[in-house]
Amino acid sequence: MSSLEAMVRPALARIVAGGDGYAPDGDDYWGSGFFVAPGWLLTCAHVVGEGGAAVMRAGGPVGVSWQGGTTTGQVILAKPGHEALGRGRGSWKFPDIALVRVRDADDARCVWLSDRAPALHASVSLHGWSLETGDLSVRYGTGRISGVDGKALLLSGALPVGGLSGGPVLDRRSGAVIGMNKGRGENEGAAVPVTALRELFDSDGGDVLHTVIREHDLHHLRHFTDSPATAWTTAQADLHRSGAPGLDPELRVRLYGYFAELRPPTGPGPVVDLVAQVKAAVTGEDTPPLLVHDPRTWREGVGLLHGLRDRSGSRGNADVELDAVLLYAAHVARRAAGQDPRLLRAFAAWLTEQAERHAYWPVGEAIRTLLADLGGASRTAPAFAGTAAVPDAAAPSTRVDVLVRIGDVQYGDRYPWSVQLLYDGQVVTPVDGDDVGVPLGKLEESVRGPLAKALSLGDHDEHLAAVEVFLPRRLFDLPVDEWQLTPHGTGDDDSDALDEHAMPIGLRRTVVLRAQHRNTRPPSPEWRRRQKGVTRGPLTAVPLRAEAPADGHAPGVRREGALAVYGRLGGADDACVPVHCGPVGSGDGHEAMGRALLAGHSVAVWRRDAHRPDECAAFHAQAARLLELAGRADRLARQVRELRIRLSDPDTAETQGLKGRIALLLDPPDRPRHGTEPMQPPALAGPEL
Numbered sequence: 001m002s003s004l005e006a007m008v009r010p011a012l013a014r015i016v017a018g019g020d021g022y023a024p025d026g027d028d029y030w031g032s033g034f035f036v037a038p039g040w041l042l043t044c045a046h047v048v049g050e051g052g053a054a055v056m057r058a059g060g061p062v063g064v065s066w067q068g069g070t071t072t073g074q075v076i077l078a079k080p081g082h083e084a085l086g087r088g089r090g091s092w093k094f095p096d097i098a099l100v101r102v103r104d105a106d107d108a109r110c111v112w113l114s115d116r117a118p119a120l121h122a123s124v125s126l127h128g129w130s131l132e133t134g135d136l137s138v139r140y141g142t143g144r145i146s147g148v149d150g151k152a153l154l155l156s157g158a159l160p161v162g163g164l165s166g167g168p169v170l171d172r173r174s175g176a177v178i179g180m181n182k183g184r185g186e187n188e189g190a191a192v193p194v195t196a197l198r199e200l201f202d203s204d205g206g207d208v209l210h211t212v213i214r215e216h217d218l219h220h221l222r223h224f225t226d227s228p229a230t231a232w233t234t235a236q237a238d239l240h241r242s243g244a245p246g247l248d249p250e251l252r253v254r255l256y257g258y259f260a261e262l263r264p265p266t267g268p269g270p271v272v273d274l275v276a277q278v279k280a281a282v283t284g285e286d287t288p289p290l291l292v293h294d295p296r297t298w299r300e301g302v303g304l305l306h307g308l309r310d311r312s313g314s315r316g317n318a319d320v321e322l323d324a325v326l327l328y329a330a331h332v333a334r335r336a337a338g339q340d341p342r343l344l345r346a347f348a349a350w351l352t353e354q355a356e357r358h359a360y361w362p363v364g365e366a367i368r369t370l371l372a373d374l375g376g377a378s379r380t381a382p383a384f385a386g387t388a389a390v391p392d393a394a395a396p397s398t399r400v401d402v403l404v405r406i407g408d409v410q411y412g413d414r415y416p417w418s419v420q421l422l423y424d425g426q427v428v429t430p431v432d433g434d435d436v437g438v439p440l441g442k443l444e445e446s447v448r449g450p451l452a453k454a455l456s457l458g459d460h461d462e463h464l465a466a467v468e469v470f471l472p473r474r475l476f477d478l479p480v481d482e483w484q485l486t487p488h489g490t491g492d493d494d495s496d497a498l499d500e501h502a503m504p505i506g507l508r509r510t511v512v513l514r515a516q517h518r519n520t521r522p523p524s525p526e527w528r529r530r531q532k533g534v535t536r537g538p539l540t541a542v543p544l545r546a547e548a549p550a551d552g553h554a555p556g557v558r559r560e561g562a563l564a565v566y567g568r569l570g571g572a573d574d575a576c577v578p579v580h581c582g583p584v585g586s587g588d589g590h591e592a593m594g595r596a597l598l599a600g601h602s603v604a605v606w607r608r609d610a611h612r613p614d615e616c617a618a619f620h621a622q623a624a625r626l627l628e629l630a631g632r633a634d635r636l637a638r639q640v641r642e643l644r645i646r647l648s649d650p651d652t653a654e655t656q657g658l659k660g661r662i663a664l665l666l667d668p669p670d671r672p673r674h675g676t677e678p679m680q681p682p683a684l685a686g687p688e689l
Contacts, residue, residue: 002172002235003235003238004170004172004175004232004235004236004238004239005125005127005140005170005172007109007232007235008034008111008125008127008168008170008177009067009127009138010066010067010068010108010109011034011035011066011108011109011110011111011168012032012033012034012066012067012127012128012129012138012167012168013032013033013034013035013041013064013065013066013102014029014031014032014033014064014065014066014129014136015029015030015031015032015033015041015043015047015048015062015063015064015100015166016028016029016030016063016064016065017030017050017051017063018051018055018060018061018062018063018072028063029129029131029136029163030047030048030050030051031043031044031046031047031050031128031129031163031164031165031166031167032047032127032128032129032130032163032164032165032166032167032181033047033064033100033166033167034111034127034166034167034168034177034180035066035102035105035108035109035110035111036110036111036113036177036212036216037110037212037213037215037216037219038105038106038107038108038110038215038219039101039102039103039104039105039106039108039215040099040100040101040102040212040215040216041064041073041099041100041101041102041105042097042098042099042100042166042180042194042197043097043098043100043165043166043180044092044096044097044098044165044166044180044181044182044192045078045079045080045081045084045092045095045096045097045098046084046092046096046165046182047098047165047166048062048075048078048098048100049078049084049085049092052085053082053085055075056075056078056081056082056085057081057082057085059074059075060074061073061074062074062075062100064100064102064105066105066108067109068105068107068108068109069104069105071102071103071104071105072102073100073101073102073103073105074100074101075098075099075100076099076100076101076205076208077098077099077200077205077208077209078097078098078099079095079096079097079098079199079200080092080093080096094150094151094152094182094192094196095151095192095196095199096182096192096196097180097192097196097197097199097200099200099205099208099209099212110216110219110220110232111168111170111177111232112175112176112177112220112232112233112236113176113177113194113213113216114171114174114176114177114178114194114195114303115176115299115300115302115303116300116303116304116306117193117195117303118145118153118171118178118179118193119145119171120145120146120147120148121144121145121146122144122145122171122172122173122174122178123142123143123144123171123172123173124142124143124144124145124155124169124170124171124172124178125140125141125142125143125169125170125172126139126140126141126142126143126155126158126159126160126164126167126169126170126181126189127139127140127164127167127168127169127170128160128163128164128165128166128167128168128181129163129164129167130161130162130163130164131162131163132161132162132163136163139161139163139164141157141158141159142157142158142172143155143156143157143158143159143189144156144157145178146188149190151192151193151196152182152190152191152192153169153178153179153190153191153192153193154188154189154190154191155169155184155188155189155190155191156187156188156189159184159188159189160181160182160183160184160189160190160191161184164181165180165181165182165183166180166181167180167181168180168181169181169191173239174236174239175232175235175236175239175249176236177194178193178194179191179192179193179194180192180194197209198294198295198296201296206296209296210264210296210297213260213297213299214260214261214264215260217253217256217257217259217260217299218257218260218261220232220233220253220256221253221254221256221257221260224250224253233249233250233252233253234249236249237249237250245319245320245321245322246306246319246321246322246325247302247321247322247325251354252302254350255302255325255329256299256302258329258333258343258346258347258350259297259298259299259329259332261340261343262298262332262336262339262343263336263339264296264297264298265295265296265297265298266459266460267296267456267457267459267460268293268294268295268296268456268457269400269456269457269458269459269460269461269463269465270335270460270461271295271296271297271298271300271301271304272293272295272304272400272457272460273400273460273461274301274328274331274332274335275293275301275304275305275328276423277331278305278324278327278328278331279305279308279324281324281327281366282308282320282323282324282327282363283308283309283320293457294453294456294457298332301328301332302325302328302329305321305324305325305328306321307321308320308321308324309321318360319358319360322358322359323359323360323363326351326354326355326358326359326363326367327359327363327366327367327370329351330351330355330366330367330370330371331370333347333348333351333370333371334370334371348371351367351371352367352368352371355367355368399423399424399425399463400421400422400423400424400457400458400460400463400465401421401422401425401458401465401466401467401468402419402420402421402422402451402454402455402458402465402466402467402468403418403419403420403421403422403428403468403469403470404417404418404419404420404447404451404467404468404469404470404480405417405418405419405420405433405469405470405516406443406469406470406471406472406475406478406516407437407472407516408472408516409437409472410437411436411437413439413440414436414437414438414439415437415438415439415440415443415475416433416434416435416436416437417433417434417437417438417443417446417447418430418431418432418433418434419431419432419433419447419450419451419453419454420454421454421457421458422468422671425670425671431450431453431454431457432449432450432453433450434446440475443478444483444484445487447483448483448484448485448486448487451467451483451485451505452485452501455467455485455509464508464509465509466509466510466511466512466637467480467505467509467510467511467512468512468513468514468666468671469511469512469513469514470514470515470516470519471513471514471515471516472516472517473515473516473517473584473585473590473593473594473597474585474586474590475585476513476583476584476585476590476593476608476663476665477583477584477585477586477608477663478585479608479661480505480506480511480513481504481505481506481507481511481644481663482504482505482506482661483504483505484501484502484503484504484505485500485501485502485505486499486501486502504644504648506641506644507641507644507645507648509641510637510638510640510641511637511641511664512637512640512664512665512666512667513663513664513665513666513667514665514666514667514671515597515665515667518597518667519667523669524600525600526570526599526600527600527602527669528600528669529574529600530574530599530600530601530602531602531633531668531669531670532574533573533574533575533576534574534575534577534602534603534632534633535632535633535634535668536575536632537575537631537632537633538575538627538628538631538632539575539576539577539603539627539628539630539631539632539633539636540573540575540576540577540624540627541576541577541578541579541605541620541623541624541627542568542569542572542573542576542577542578542579543578543579543580543620544565544569544578544579544580544584544589544592544593544596544604544606545560545565545580545588545589545592546560546564546565546568547559547560559588560592562591562592562594562595563595565591565592565595565596566595566598566599569595569596569599569601570599570600572599576601577601577603577604577605577627578592578593578596578601578603578604578605578606579604579605579606579620579623579624579627580592580593580604580605580606580607581606581607581611581615581616581619581620581660582606582607582611582616583606583607583608583609584604584606584608584663585608589606601665602633602665602666602667602668602669603633603636603664603665603666603667604664604665605623605626605627605640605662605663605664605665606662606663607619607659607660607661607662607663608660608661608662608663609660609661611659611660615659615660618657618658618659619659619660622643622657622658622659622660626639626640626643633666633668636664636666637664637666640662640664643658643662644662646658647659647660647661647662
């Protein structure tokens with residue numbers, strides 16, 4: 001073993017049945033674990049699941065023994081949780097991760113956690129306790145990351161043996177723990193990446209995990225400062241090649257120590273946004289992320305900047321990755337304005353010093369400009385020679401919205417779906433989806449988790465991500481604006497009122513519909529012309545069907561034919577918006593909506609709920625007022641959201657004479673087409689082996 005691998009040993013723990021924590025004969029041995037912060041242990045959920053409901057549901061004791069002592073701990077977070085108990089061995093699905101609080105282990109040595117996803121073919125070592133030889137003893141082996149299967153890291157070479165579950169997997173090149181052992185098949189092993197910790201954030205573990213990561217980084221900084229000869233950072237420095245690009249371990253441990261003292265980001269959005277800005281600044285390429293990242297800490301932003309290179313050749317031998325990290329850190333410091341002034345002054349002074357010593361001069365000047373006055377607005381940053389300007393701290397950030405796509409029904413009753421991110425209205429990145437689909441009644445439940453994740457990625461600073469929903473015309477009346485990010489009825493009325501996830505999404509953010517089929521082909525001239533009209537305004541109403549006028553009744557008026565609808569709507573002013581007092585997913589409304597789309601209309605408003613005919617006059621007056629207040633298409637979604645809020649309050653709705661459930665089509669042709677082909681059902685897989 002290398003000196004670094006030998007350092008894993010003090011952080012290893014064996015996990016046993018609650019009691020004295022020591023199991024010399026192995027009868028009560030459950031599996032392995034390792035300390036990631038003083039008093040905090042990471043392991044697999046299935047390991048602590050050996051304790052059954054007493055441990056997983058009731059928080060009973062977990063026996064923990066390591067070089068520093070023997071005590072008990074308590075499971076604080078786990079995924080899957082107690083719901084996996086009693087369902088058999090295969091029920092412990094990924095991420096299969098658990099965090100255990102061990103209050104009497106504050107002096108435990110801790111591993112260094114990677115800040116990025118593991119690299120394929122990385123050389124790794126596997127550590128843990130095992131009974132494989134008959135006695136409970138530490139086991140060690142080497143292998144490689146051979147692939148990724150869903151959420152699992154696949155291992156080749158030395159494979160996990162019985163008992164190693166929950167033990168760490170170490171990247172031998174970077175000197176960081178990148179995962180933990182989970183199990184093995186016939187020819188390969190499986191490990192859980194440490195990035196799976198992010199999934200515990202979505203299990204109401206945000207505050208806990210921020211505490212753990214903070215204590216992890218401060219532990220390593222303290223150890224390096226007090227005892228550098230035995231510090232994990234020193235061992236990593238031995239692996240770091242002289243002249244290798246990027247942060248060296250000493251700079252990194254000090255940077256993360258500063259990050260640990262700042263308030264964490266409010267979600268993934270601020271980190272992703274800063275990373276995109278910094279990449280554009282130092283490389284000159286304004287390219288949003290091609291893969292979805294879900295960073296929850298400032299340190300993970302550094303991981304996302306790993307491997308940057310200057311492809312333009314204009315910067316010579318400058319270390320682009322290091323420049324990007326220092327510039328990113330300066331932006332983080334700027335965003336922390338208003339926090340501990342002494343800390344920020346020290347952080348700014350340290351960053352300025354590193355920029356003077358290491359950074360390409362325009363980057364260094366940009367960093368000094370950003371940090372010149374942490375208490376006020378920064379001066380305009382200089383431009384890089386041959387690259388983009390450095391983004392000012394107050395400059396508009398990348399707008400990230402969310403696309404939800406529902407496909408046509410297939411396999412009898414199943415609707416495929418996908419959730420995507422939309423960067424500045426142009427670049428689309430997938431988050432999750434189901435090509436096989438689910439029944440209509442299961443759509444909200446299936447989309448809920450990926451939608452919540454995507455919105456957390458899109459929300460940052462003052463920007464609240466909007467939701468655009470592609471639907472087949474038959475589903476135009478689907479109440480997507482009433483979907484929630486948490487299951488219905490999960491709390492009492494008071495708690496739900498204070499939880500934005502329990503609110504219908506259309507009350508908190510703008511939710512608009514888009515026509516799925518029209519967006520599979522190039523925009524027509526009519527569509528482009530009418531979009532210019534509603535963009536210019538002022539918006540006015542035109543009935544979607546002539547026999548359903550604004551006064552809500554039309555004695556003696558015959559039903560309007562499909563071609564007549566097309567002709568009338570096609571001849572309407574370009575700033576006109578079709579309005580309908582009724583559903584458009586079936587019947588005459590469905591037929592008329594098809595003709596409106598054919599005539600190029602990109603905006604429409606209708607009432608999708610059941611109602612009495614005598615309510616239509618009030619609805620049309622309400623819609624006309626809505627369009628008048630908005631004036632232009634780009635203001636309409638906000639007005640609809642405000643109207644939905646008033647409609648949702650019975651007293652306000654009655655006082656103001658408001659009626660109905662409002663649906664809004666806002667489908668401009670300049671937004672990117674979501675695909676050139678309609679969603680197709682996948683080939684049916686064969687039987688499981």
